[in-house]
Amino acid sequence: MQGVARMLKITNLHKTFNKGTVNAKTALNGLNLMLNEGDFVTVIGGNGAGKSTMLNAIAGVWKADYGKIEIDGVDVTAMPEHKRARFLGRVFQDPMKGTAPDMEIAENLAIAARRGTRRRLVWGIKKGERAEYKKLLSQLDLGLENRLSAKVGLLSGGQRQAVTLLMATLKKPKLLLLDEHTAALDPKTAAKVLEITDRLVTENKLTTLMITHNMHDAIAYGNRLIMMDEGRVVVDVSGEEKKKLTISELLGLFEKASGSEFTDDKVMLSK
């Protein structure tokens, strides 16, 4: 591993929701995970395995109970959400969550282009920026390149997710977090957004964590696959081993590691 930067290091991370009540739910239970620069990791796991909790912990949506999170060598464990944002690109499951509906496409992109920089009292969209955004939007191939001044709220869910992806990668993040970002889309749109995702990740060599409920996608995309159960990583395969994996082998690995059958009412076993 020499010469390759550690982009993410999670050490012994714990998180229990509703602590001390009858509804207490341990979501992360001593999670350890290391990502090398350029890793494109797909994440699968059953109901309540802690997948989204892990992404929210990295993003700083709330404070973890215990443990340490480092991004590219910087300890971010105590950093508030908006400060960690300079390291992160995020796309949410809900297509409504990643964009400001009452603002123009160009304004949304301009805000994203300044992630991690100090915002000043200068024009929010500089000359030339629109042309640049137009070029990037045309690469999405969704016909958005001529709608820069349109309010994002007028777009479809798939279009909004594609714009959110662009916003997440416009300023190259140290780590891209995709939280089942195609789950709310219809199959055809989901495939399109996934294709855009793969292109952006590969072109920009982005270190990526992608949660998915589609086992087929989990195997087809990325160079590494992790499976979570009860707040921990229980299966971790990469490289050639991952490429050759089949869905039934994957389920077998899970049962061996967790000692229980894989259950998830949302998981799609085939494409």
Added chain:
Amino acid sequence: MAFLNALPGAVAEGLIWGLMAIGVYISFKILDIADLTVDGSICTGACVCAVLITGGMPVWLSVILAFVAGAMAGTVTGLLHTALGIPSILAGILTQLMLYSVNLTILGGKSLVSFVGGQHKLLLSMSNNTLAVVTGVVINAAVIIVLWLFFYTEVGLTLKSTGDNPDMSRAQGINVKRNKVIGLAISNGIVALAGALLAQYKGSANINDGRGAIVIGLAAIFIGLSVSLKIKPNFVVSLIGVIGGGIVYYIIYNFVILLGLKTDFLKMLSAIIVVIFLAVPYIKGEYLTKQKPMPEMAEEGYAGGGENA
């Protein structure tokens, strides 16, 4: 004829309340916070301005300091909400209550400070409505231009996104809490500025000034946006619409007074206007829209569908 005579006064007062409504627009429409601080901060603006002018301070400086006082009130509400976790509506009510004591203190324990009898140079006054209208238009235009420039800066855009989608804003590295405080400060600063103009126009500052101001502000916003959004849904046109809404509100107000409505019922009237504007879109959607009848042969569509990219 009596109505025409009352018109210049209605326009002048409408311009002042339109300015106040612009302040409410920033909290209510841009930040998505129903901020009840304004009932107190408009009075603070009036009190600060009246006390400073009668104390001999130049009128411009007094007006600027009224703005600053209002901005401080907004900051208090913002901090109660963001730093102490108090729900925004309650934070506004708490600050409003605090301001009652503050305003009494500013007025030196009296309930009224009057300009009458003094030889003060004022920006506007009831005795000269033409001048009042000109002053109102100039100040409103200046405020709109400054806000227009501000909300298209890098900082301004993040203020808009803070109200529009706080999740997205945080994910893009925006300090949502700080932005709410800044927005509430600007909002209440403008409201207090309107209070300062109101005191000069009426010739006095009264501890009871501003009771129900939020409702008048909202009425002006709803009246204004119902027209301006149909013309062009952009920021400047919206702000102009809001001022227009304030003027229309005061014309209606003067009209019903001339019709013989007892002034005791004016606050009822303000509230009813707001109820109507809030209720109509809801009633339309909830009770008056019927599902379209299903076309014949609708079964054809069953197999396909799902394409919305």
